[in-house]
Structures are given as structure tokens and as C-alpha cells.
Amino acid sequence: MKQRRISLKDLADQLGVSIATVSRALRNSHEVGAEMRAKVQDLAKKMNYRPNPFAQSLRSEAPRVIGVIVPNLVTHFYAAVLDGIEDYASKMGYSVISANSHESHIREEQAVENLISMHVEGIISCLAQDTVDYSHYEELYKLGIPVVFFARTCLPEKFSQVVANGDVAAQEATQHLIDGGGTRIAFIGGPNHLDAVKRRKHGYLEALRENKIPISRDLVVCDRIDFDLARTHTIELLKRPDRPDAILAFNDIITYAAFDAIKSMGLRIPQDVSIIGFTEGDSAAFVTPKLSAIMDQAHEQGERAANLLMKAIHGDHNVYKEVVPMILKIRESSAR
Helix, strand or coil, rough: CCCCCCCCCHHHHCCCHHHHHHHHHCCEEEEECCHHHHHHHHHHHCCCCCCCCCHHHEEECCCCCEEEEECCCHHHHHHHHHHHHHHHHHHHCEEEEEEEECHHHHHHHHHHHHHCCCCCCCCCCCCCCCCCCHHHHHHHHCCCCCEEECCCCCCCCCEEEEECHHHHHHHHHHHHHHHCCCCEEEEEEEECCCCCHHHHHHHHHHHHCCCCCCHHHHHHCCCCCCHHHHHHHHHHHHCCCCCEEEECCCHHHHHHHHHHHHHHHHCCCCCCCCCECCCCCCCHCHHHHHCCCEECCCHHHHHHHHHHHHHHHHCCCCCCCEECCCEECHHHHHHC
């Protein structure tokens, strides 16, 4: 049998006092004597009472809850960002409600509606890959609900954002592949309308230009962020008679799809094809060969996004853009 949650009323009935008295005692209010405060707190501990922060926020009309919307919570990057948000929010006395859009614009819109209904004080969001209509965020702006974007952003004139220096990192990674002998370097990315894709592709192209390497449109593949699709694209590239000798992959899903495709064709990494991917997790060091990675510092991105949201919640109406530097970690997959 599921145990019923202990309420303030249960504690009040046990002690023969009002619910208000119990509530004040649990908050250590001076309005309740020391002896009664001790009795209430001892009973609460004995009965395993747990406060409901969401219900408290609704009663007090001073919400201490923020919402977070991510495209894909099962990936390490978004989990690490959420961890950073929760760490910072907790220090500030806030609880976090998270929603997973599953890379769907429709589910993202629904998540926004749900969070508005829950009376959150602000929202941190990363766009779903098919979101090109931002009217649901325009509505948040009209309602005066603070929003901060991270990684994939929109409406920079209205909302603060935290992004990585993907252009610089991609240029550095591409230069490393060139220095290792790469002359036909492919870029496998996500949807072209995403600002994160634009930044990383720009850095890749700049490295080619600086090294006077001809840009081949056939080596730039930008499509939906999907493991099977990215794997198929990689195999198609590798079947070409003039196949790429190196690959820069946009994120962890595409990176591991490309990595798997190379190995499935019996090609050697890095002797036949070098690869570097934007990926955050420790798993990059556990595959064979160990994967060179551009790490996002995701936890720090989460903390910075939460910090900007708290500023907005507390009345700072400035619009900020913070850039978190990425870290290029060279391992076996690109070290020829």
C-alpha cells in the first residue's frame, strides 16, 4: 500500500493547534513560542513530514520555482546543463521543473504552456531543432515572464542567452585535422537554421579558407539531428571514391553515429578517417580508439544561465549574452 503523504493538517490535528501555527513553527517564526516550535518540529521529523515547495509558492504568491526546457534529456550535454541549473537554483532557494521537448516544436510549445500554468517565475530553454516559429516565447515576453536561452537561441534582442564559442572551437578542431594531414574534411551538422549549427559550420569553413583548401559542398551535410540519419549520411560520404579523410561532427548524437559508421565499413580510425566530435561525456575516452572531443563545459553553461535568470527575476531588465569557451581534447581518433 502506498503511504499517504503527511500534511500540515495531520501535524496540527496531532498537536491540537491550528494549521497556521504549525506552518509558522516550521518556519521558525517568532510568532510561535520556542516550546511549541520544538514540539512541531519534533513531530514533523517523527512523522516524516515533507513540505511541498510548489504548493507553498502558490499559497504565498511568491513562487520559488523555475522551469527548464531541453530538447533531449537523455544526452549527456543536456543532463549536465540541467545539473548546473539545479545546483545554482538550489543555492538561491529555488526548485526546478524540467520538461523534455523531444526535439519537437509542438511539445516545446506545450511545455511552455504547462510551465505558465504552474506559475514558474522564469524559464531556461534550448530550442527544439524544428522550432522556427518563436511566437510562444513572444507570448512569454508579453507576460513579463523572464526567459534565458542556452546553446540554441532566438530573439536575442529580447532574451539573454548563454552560448559556447562553437565557431572558434570548430576552427581550432578543423585546423588540428588539417595539421594531421586532412585535405578532404567533412562537416556533419544539424539543421541549418539553428544558430549553434551556423557558428560551428562557420568555424569549420574559416579553417579551410585560411589554409586555402577548396570548399566542397558535397562534404557539408546538415540535416536533422538523428543517430540513424547521421549514420546513413556518413556511410554515403565514405562510399564515395573521393571519400573524406577526416570528419568534424556537430554534437554527441552525430559524433557517435559517424564513429559507428566508419567502423562498420572496416575503415581504421584515424589511419583512414580521423574524427573529432562536439561531445561532453566521459564516454569519449572509453571507446576504441579514444575519441577526440570538443567539450562544451555544459555544467558551467547551466550555472550561467541560472544566474542570468535570477538577475531577470530580481528586476534586471538588461539583455545579456555570455559565451562559455569550449575545450578541445585531443585523443587517439585524430592523432595520426
